[in-house]
Amino acid sequence: MDITEIRIKLLPQRQSFEDRLRAFCTVTFENAFVVRDLKIIEGQNGFFIAMPSRKLTGRCTRCGSKNNLRARFCNDCGSHLKPRPVTEDNRLRFHADIAHPINAEMRRKMERQILAGYHDEQERSKQPGYQPHTFPDLDYDDPPQDGDRP
Numbered sequence: 001m002d003i004t005e006i007r008i009k010l011l012p013q014r015q016s017f018e019d020r021l022r023a024f025c026t027v028t029f030e031n032a033f034v035v036r037d038l039k040i041i042e043g044q045n046g047f048f049i050a051m052p053s054r055k056l057t058g059r060c061t062r063c064g065s066k067n068n069l070r071a072r073f074c075n076d077c078g079s080h081l082k083p084r085p086v087t088e089d090n091r092l093r094f095h096a097d098i099a100h101p102i103n104a105e106m107r108r109k110m111e112r113q114i115l116a117g118y119h120d121e122q123e124r125s126k127q128p129g130y131q132p133h134t135f136p137d138l139d140y141d142d143p144p145q146d147g148d149r150p
């Protein structure tokens, strides 16, 4: 399956160590299927791609309402919420991938092409008259938070 278009939205570089999100990315496969909200993150060992993900929620055992996993008390009834499940390395999981490659070959292919697209976009952004891609229907307001990812 080939990636036929990559759109990169560069984010302003911020200096804080925690804020390593460098760009959002929308990818089209085979001119037919779009996956948006991939993230390009600068890790300690180089750049990597984070797949689009959704926030996990937990249900209140008293009233059944869904709550953010970070919540300690139910939004609806105020009950104290039970401690949340942790991963094997003992970290809380707050997000789950919505779309992702299922083998290493596809993951490498996507990373290679997307990171090449990111570096191209960075070069383009240095040219006079640079026009960033527009993402009219997207609402990027939920960058990953500290502790979300290994």
Ligand SMILES: [Zn+2]
Pocket: 060, 061, 062, 063, 064, 065, 074, 075, 076, 077, 078, 079
């Ligand atoms: Zn409740």
